[in-house]
Amino acid sequence: xxxxxxxxxxxxxxxxxxxxxxxxxxEGTDLAWxxxxxxxxxxxxxxxxxxxxxxxxxxxxxxGPDRVKEMMKKALAMGCDRGAHIADDDYFKKDPFxxxxxIAEFAKDQGFDLIFTGMQSQDRGSGQVGVxxxxxxxxxxxxxxxxxxxxxxxxTVKRELEGGIKSVIKATAPALVTCQLGLNTPRYPTLPNIMxxxxxxxxxxxxxxxxxxxxxxxxxxxxxPEKKGGGLVLEGDVADLTDRLIxxxxxxxxxxx
Amino acid sequence: MELTRxxxxxxGHGVGTLLPMYLLxxxxxxxxxxxxxxxIKIYKQGQSVDRLDQMPVRIANLVKNVLLQSKxxxxxxxxxxxxxxxxxxxxxxxxxxxxxxxxxFTDLFFGVKFLKGNFxxxxxxxLDLAGLVAVVMLGGLFVxxxxxxxxxxxxxxxxxxxxxxxxxxxxxxxxxxGARMAVTELGxxxxxxSPVGLVFAKSMAGLGEESLRSVxxxxxxxxxxxxxxxIVLIPFTKFxxxxxxxxxxxxxxxxxxxKLVSIDMEDEDAESFGAAVITDLTWKDIFDTDACTQCKRxxxxxxxxxSDKPLSPMxxxxxIGEVAFENSESNLIEACDKDAIWSCTTxxxxxxxxxxxxxxxxxxxxxRRNMVLMEGEFPGEEVMAAMEQTEVNGNPxxxxxxxxxxxxxxLGIKPLSEDPDVDILYFVGCYASFDKRNIKIAKSFVKxxxxxxxxxxxxxxxxxxxxxxxxxxxxxxxxxxxxxxxxELIKDYNVKKVVTTCPHCFNTLAKDYRDLDFDVExxxxxxxxxxLLKTGKLKVNAEELHCTYHDSCYMGRHNDxxxxxxxxxxxxxxxxxxMDKNRSEAFCCSAGxxxxxxxxxxxxxxNVKRVEMAVETGAPTMISNCPFCLxxxxxxxxGADVEDKLSxxxxxxxxxxxxx
Numbered sequence: 001x002x003x004x005x006x007x008x009x010x011x012x013x014x015x016x017x018x019x020x021x022x023x024x025x026x027e028g029t030d031l032a033w034x035x036x037x038x039x040x041x042x043x044x045x046x047x048x049x050x051x052x053x054x055x056x057x058x059x060x061x062x063x064g065p066d067r068v069k070e071m072m073k074k075a076l077a078m079g080c081d082r083g084a085h086i087a088d089d090d091y092f093k094k095d096p097f098x099x100x101x102x103i104a105e106f107a108k109d110q111g112f113d114l115i116f117t118g119m120q121s122q123d124r125g126s127g128q129v130g131v132x133x134x135x136x137x138x139x140x141x142x143x144x145x146x147x148x149x150x151x152x153x154x155x156t157v158k159r160e161l162e163g164g165i166k167s168v169i170k171a172t173a174p175a176l177v178t179c180q181l182g183l184n185t186p187r188y189p190t191l192p193n194i195m196x197x198x199x200x201x202x203x204x205x206x207x208x209x210x211x212x213x214x215x216x217x218x219x220x221x222x223x224x225p226e227k228k229g230g231g232l233v234l235e236g237d238v239a240d241l242t243d244r245l246i247x248x249x250x251x252x253x254x255x256x257x
Numbered sequence: 258m259e260l261t262r263x264x265x266x267x268x269g270h271g272v273g274t275l276l277p278m279y280l281l282x283x284x285x286x287x288x289x290x291x292x293x294x295x296x297i298k299i300y301k302q303g304q305s306v307d308r309l310d311q312m313p314v315r316i317a318n319l320v321k322n323v324l325l326q327s328k329x330x331x332x333x334x335x336x337x338x339x340x341x342x343x344x345x346x347x348x349x350x351x352x353x354x355x356x357x358x359x360x361x362f363t364d365l366f367f368g369v370k371f372l373k374g375n376f377x378x379x380x381x382x383x384l385d386l387a388g389l390v391a392v393v394m395l396g397g398l399f400v401x402x403x404x405x406x407x408x409x410x411x412x413x414x415x416x417x418x419x420x421x422x423x424x425x426x427x428x429x430x431x432x433x434x435g436a437r438m439a440v441t442e443l444g445x446x447x448x449x450x451s452p453v454g455l456v457f458a459k460s461m462a463g464l465g466e467e468s469l470r471s472v473x474x475x476x477x478x479x480x481x482x483x484x485x486x487x488i489v490l491i492p493f494t495k496f497x498x499x500x501x502x503x504x505x506x507x508x509x510x511x512x513x514x515x516k517l518v519s520i521d522m523e524d525e526d527a528e529s530f531g532a533a534v535i536t537d538l539t540w541k542d543i544f545d546t547d548a549c550t551q552c553k554r555x556x557x558x559x560x561x562x563x564s565d566k567p568l569s570p571m572x573x574x575x576x577i578g579e580v581a582f583e584n585s586e587s588n589l590i591e592a593c594d595k596d597a598i599w600s601c602t603t604x605x606x607x608x609x610x611x612x613x614x615x616x617x618x619x620x621x622x623x624x625r626r627n628m629v630l631m632e633g634e635f636p637g638e639e640v641m642a643a644m645e646q647t648e649v650n651g652n653p654x655x656x657x658x659x660x661x662x663x664x665x666x667x668l669g670i671k672p673l674s675e676d677p678d679v680d681i682l683y684f685v686g687c688y689a690s691f692d693k694r695n696i697k698i699a700k701s702f703v704k705x706x707x708x709x710x711x712x713x714x715x716x717x718x719x720x721x722x723x724x725x726x727x728x729x730x731x732x733x734x735x736x737x738x739x740x741x742x743x744x745e746l747i748k749d750y751n752v753k754k755v756v757t758t759c760p761h762c763f764n765t766l767a768k769d770y771r772d773l774d775f776d777v778e779x780x781x782x783x784x785x786x787x788x789l790l791k792t793g794k795l796k797v798n799a800e801e802l803h804c805t806y807h808d809s810c811y812m813g814r815h816n817d818x819x820x821x822x823x824x825x826x827x828x829x830x831x832x833x834x835x836m837d838k839n840r841s842e843a844f845c846c847s848a849g850x851x852x853x854x855x856x857x858x859x860x861x862x863x864n865v866k867r868v869e870m871a872v873e874t875g876a877p878t879m880i881s882n883c884p885f886c887l888x889x890x891x892x893x894x895x896g897a898d899v900e901d902k903l904s905x906x907x908x909x910x911x912x913x914x915x916x917x
Contacts, residue, residue: 012649014657030659030718034649188633188641191530191734 001056004112005046006103006133007039007075009068010123017224024219025092026123035071038118041179044186045148046116047079052150057081061106063099064091069202076197077189083200088207095215096124100132105210107137114155115176119144130178140171144180260447261373262381264360266437267473275361278481285488292492293500296547299581303540308508315507318614322506328612332554335401336612338394345391346423349430352384381450385434389453392427395420409553409569415495422487429480431457436473440466498550502613505548508541509614515605515764515815517622519772520733531626531731533590535581542620546578548613555607555617560845561600565860568600570607570617577620590624596859598624599636603729603850604810609841618850625731635730636855643854644732651721651739652687653854661685662717664696668703672717673750679714681706681785682752684766686759687722688884694891695884701913702758702782708916709795719746725761728769730851737773740765744775758782758909760811760883761849767816781812783821783882783908790828797915799830804911805876806833807867807890808843809883822882825908829915834874844870846893848885864893872899879905 011017011031018027035043043060050056060080062068065088072083086102088094094102107115115137117130127143134141146166147158155175159167160182189197232248234241249256268274309315321327324347326340355372363369372380399420402412435457442448443462448455461469490496520530532538555570556562562569576592590598598621607617628634635641646655662672673682683706689699706713721739728736743766747755755777757763767779789795806826812818819840826833838844847863857863868890871879881887890905 012655012657014650014655016657016659030657032650032658034645185638188629188635188644190633191630192528194734195525 001050001053001114002110002112003046003049003056003058003114003116004061004107004110005039005042005058005075005080005116006061006118006129007043007071008036008062008118008121009033009064009071010036010121013122019222019224024222026222033067033071035074036118036121036123038120038122038179038181040118040186041181041183042116042118043075043078043080044184045177045179046114047187048184049114049148049150050079050081059084059110059112061086061103063088063094063102063207065089069204072202073194073197074189076200076202077194078187079193081200083202085202085204086207086210087204091207094211095217096126096128096132097216098211098213100129101136101213102207102210103129103133104136105212106205107133111174113153113173114150115139115174117176117178119178119180127178130176134176137174137176139174139176141176141178142169142171143178145177146180146182148177148183259373260375261370261377262437262441262447264356264364264372266441267470268477270360281481281485282488285485288489289491293497296492296497296582299585300540300543300547302536302581302585303538303543304536306539306541308510308541311511314511315509318509319503319506322612322614323503328614331610331612335398335552338397338401342391342394342398345387345389345394348387349384349391352380352387355380378447378450381447382452385451385453388427388430392424392431395423395427399424407553409556411551411553418490418494419496422483422490426480426483426487429476429483432461432476433473433480434458435461436469436476439464440469440473495550497547498613501544501548502550505544505614508544510616510619513768514817515603515608515618516768517619517728519737519769520626522734522737529627530630530733531628532620532623533588533627533631535577535585535589537589537627538577538620538623542577542616542623543581545613545615545620546574546581549574549578549615550613551575552612554610554612555615558606558610558842558844560602560604560606560847560863560866561597561860563844564847564863564866566596566600567594567859568597570601573597573617573621574615590628593624595628595634596636598628599855600859601850602810602845602847602852602863604845605814606810606842606845609814622729622731625729626733627731629731630734637858639856640730640851640854644727644730644735647722647727647735647739652691653722653726654687654691656691658721659718661690661720662715664690664699665703665715665717668700669707670703670713670715672719673714673752674717674719676714677750678712679752680712680754681714682747682750682755683713683715684723684747684755684757684759684762684779685715685720686757686762686884688888689758690720692884692888695887698758698884698887698907698909701907701909702756704913704916705786705789705795705909709789711789711794716743716746723759723762723765725765725769726851726853728765728851729849730854736769740770740773744770744773747777748775752777755779756782756785758884758907760809760816761885764811764815781816781818781821781882783812783818783825786909786912787821787824790825796917797829797912798917799828800915802826802829802831802878802911803876804831804833804878804880805836805871805874806831806839807836807846807871807879807881807886808840809881809886810843810845810849812882813843814841822880822908825912826880829911831880831911833880834876836870836874838870846881846883846886846889848889853885853888862893862896864889865896868893868897868899868903872897872903877903879903880908880911881905882908 012034015031020027046058050058058080059082060072060075061084062072063086069085072085076083120127131141142157144159145157146160149156153173156170157177159169161167234244326343330336330340359370359372431453434454438448438454438458439462443458551571553571559570573593580587580589580592601621603618605618643653647653650658685699688695703713721742724736724739755766763781844867846867879890887905887907894900894903
């Protein structure tokens with residue numbers, strides 16, 4: 001069995017973001033990088049599947065500059081067998097269609113039985129890449145899965161719908177699934193596996209080898225939301241606080257009217 | 258009348274006495290040696306570790322703790338009773354040796370007798386009283402164990418055997434003495450030099466010489482058999498502590514206090530990390546289990562045990578011992594219980610008080626290392642998240658690393674990347690860098706330095722967590738990654754001196770980083786500021802402050818810094834109302850051992866207990882010296898619902914309020 005898991009490196013969301021000079025993406029400085037949260041679920045599920053079927057080869061793929069290899073090593077330490085690094089310093093300028101076609105180009109002749117991706121990235125959040133890859137490879141795709149089971153070529157997944165309703169979907173491999181929070185708890189790599197990961201195959205392929213299409217959209221502008229209102233913390237003596245609170249409630253709300 | 262007595266009176270000094278006596282003695286010793294040899298094989302299952310270096314220090318420790326009973330008598334009451342019993346029994350042992358030396362050696366071969374005259378009088382009265390002291394102390398310990406029944410003191414078969422046998426040996430000794438005196442000494446002035454024997458003699462005098470001689474002979478042989486039984490039983494009962502505990506003083510960890518052994522991360526052949534089976538531990542770890550006397554002093558002081566968590570340091574040691582001696586294939590971690598292993602705050606209260614020099618904490622961390630490094634297991638998801646946050650942002654709080662130095666705004670200091678020419682590098686640590694409450698400490702410390710004319714620099718966003726909580730939680734890999742980065746960074750800036758306001762950072766930089774070739778001087782802010790006060794560079798106004806002071810574990814027990822913080826508080830005008838548990842007996846805040854990253858899900862909350870102890874002093878202010886402690890107490894004050902009675906401050910805050 002061959003499995004592919006696609007992951008993206010994103011800035012930690014606690015980072016202090018600044019816009020770049022073109023105001024169409026964020027600046028790359030002062031950011032701490034990590035694996036996209038939803039991709040961690042994808043890696044974990046892929047590794048669990050490999051553990052279940054035993055005889056499987058698990059490839060992890062990521063597009064980006066050299067620094068993404070650090071994150072790919074974590075995926076290798078979690079249990080992926082080999083890494084395919086699509087080297088691209090301008091990855092953030094590519095739209096989901098281009099990214100998906102690069103992945104599809106990489107995957108097309110390799111006969112992957114299952115492809116795992118995150119449901120979306122934490123930085124761009126288009127939620128398109130997984131679905132587009134499936135479309136390009138002519139595979140069934142199931143999005144935002146929160147439960148996954150595999151039995152003899154048949155996959156059974158749960159999806160979470162609005163209002164907490166869940167649905168169960170079945171499909172036959174080959175297929176692609178995009179992973180949502182709640183699917184699993186990603187493992188913490190053990191030290192022997194971290195050591196082993198250092199010796200695993202991690203090939204870099206220039207993006208030009210795989211990019212054969214042109215983008216269909218561009219980010220025109222990126223900006224911080226305007227500051228409106230916000231919280232107010234009252235501090236001081238309790239008696240005084242009560243008076244101030246009543247005044248605010250009278251002035252700005254109708255609750256005391 | 259000659260001042261002496263006939264050795265082997267009544268039983269005779271012929272082959273009929275000596276042959277069976279010595280044969281029995283040699284047989285008993287042979288059993289003892291054989292049994293210990295078997296135990297030594299068990300110890301040898303462990304990994305090697307050198308505990309025979311610095312012999313003069315080790316021998317001094319041995320003498321101090323065996324002959325002077327230094328550690329044992331740290332606890333008054335039972336400790337002193339044990340000490341007095343030991344001294345009594347030891348004198349009796351020495352006395353018996355003198356008899357053997359004279360009767361079967363100097364007198365036999367050279368006709369020299371030294372047990373006579375004034376020396377004999379001294380010998381007689383000393384041994385007689387030693388026996389009395391031993392009996393009384395044994396009685397006291399017996400009453401304590403079987404009638405007072407202190408909580409947690411478990412009495413097993415061994416304890417009954419030991420009490421019974423020792424009592425029988427001592428009592429039979431007096432009966433022999435009494436019978437002999439009734440025949441040979443009653444009515445002479447010599448009898449007064451054996452006051453206890455005299456009481457026995459008088460009470461037996463009515464039996465008549467013939468009966469007395471029979472009783473004497475019978476009891477003499479009985480006494481001998483009891484002593485033989487004692488020798489034989491040493492390796493098979495807790496009596497073995499006579500040897501094992503004593504030797505443990507010789508094998509003691511000579512420090513630095515509480516320092517863990519670094520794992521070699523470069524070793525590519527290593528297949529396993531930490532301790533999961535007995536052979537993963539060192540021989541000393543196994544030997545420790547044999548040195549434990551189950552006195553439960555560690556358990557009495559363990560903050561986890563005292564807050565109804567499943568940890569008892571004593572039981573951990575006993576369970577490891579059970580695995581080593583009875584079930585060496587089985588899993589250590591399961592035997593010790595995971596929840597117990599995770600509950601430890603590494604506060605070191607157990608090791609500080611242990612009269613047998615046992616190292617509990619290292620074993621616990623060794624087992625944690627196995628769980629984390631081999632299984633990716635943590636006490637909770639929040640701990641795993643904190644580890645991952647630290648990997649990404651260099652702090653367990655998960656805040657953006659780039660804002661680590663933001664707090665220095667308006668203070669007029671710079672990161673070393675902008676100005677490396679400083680008097681001291683202030684290693685701020687995660688809490689004082691990111692946590693709103695603790696940033697006040699960082700600011701206070703910088704202001705104090707500035708008032709004293711000290712130029713301070715920080716590493717700012719280049720600084721990473723020192724790695725202490727991760728290391729104590731077992732994540733040696735993450736600790737070393739963080740440590741190596743910090744070490745290289747600090748060395749590159751050619752820093753002369755590092756000062757910390759966090760005892761965990763202090764302990765880590767000053768001790769643990771030494772394994773990574775870090776040789777820069779590191780000082781705790783308490784010692785640093787005390788020095789500035791002494792030299793007059795720093796001046797503070799003494800303003801009245803009624804307070805209590807909490808010795809953090811890593812300032813106190815781990816580093817023995819008790820005086821400097823108190824002298825700072827006094828210089829600030831503080832009057833300290835000490836809590837019952839202070840200095841080396843201080844009760845942990847709950848956040849050590851990486852527990853700062855974990856939720857306290859089991860038992861009661863340790864921080865609330867400590868806050869309640871502070872409230873008991875009646876002082877309205879609780880002063881601490883550690884950001885973890887401060888955080889726990891801020892929380893504990895709310896938990897104990899004493900916000901109207903108590904507030905908590907760091908020493909630096911108190912001082913900065915009193916700047917000239």
